[in-house]
Amino acid sequence: MQDWISVALPKGRLGEKAYDLFEKIGYGCPSIKEDNRKLIFENEEARVRYFWAKPSDVPIYVERGAADVGVAGKDILLEYVPDVYELSDLKMGKCRMMVAGLPGALDDSGRTLRVATKFPRIAARHFAAQSREIDIIKLNGSIEIAPLLDLSDVIVDIVETGTTLKENGLIPLEEVVPISARFIANRVSYKFKNERMRGMQERIAALLREKQ
Ligand code: PRP
16 A cells, blocks of 8 residues: 555535545546445555545544545644644635624623634634633534524634625624645655655646646
């Protein structure tokens, strides 16, 4: 398996887009498009293996070497800080990490701000930079509900089109950081499979240049 490359893809729309990119640069694996519930796909000829993982688990597979490379959102990388190489910005899955809430939610800076989020580390860092005292409420989804039920004053969450905020009467209050998908690599694999992995990295860079 020394010359195979294992790729961890995030399950969902971003993963499918990322796979299309790998296909375009010559690492296709046609069986992946078959409609079934298999999770691992191999292309003997190209010596490449893909598997679908929960998006937040991708860096774990890559960090521990179960995958040589993977695609992960910058949000996940900033939150979990895995020990991996970030090789390229794939310029897809673009969105923004925002503080959002009901109008005026940030105004009373004297009291502890209750912040609901899936990203406690990112939120803590953001408000620490402002020396603002916060109480983090870690949730796992549907974060937008929290300020509506007065569970929190604000949320720190991903905003893509802004529709979820709008439809729930919330407004963006501060931008935390812009987010996009990143091509990441295991540190040991990058050393021992350097030629193949650099080849992949260069083809990705060439394709992204073409698109600009
Ligand atoms: C994400 C995010 C927002 C929504 C933003 O949720 O947490 O709720 O998408 O997208 P929009 O700006 O285009 O409306 P996701 O669908 O991942 O679900 P969850 O956070 O509730 O798990």
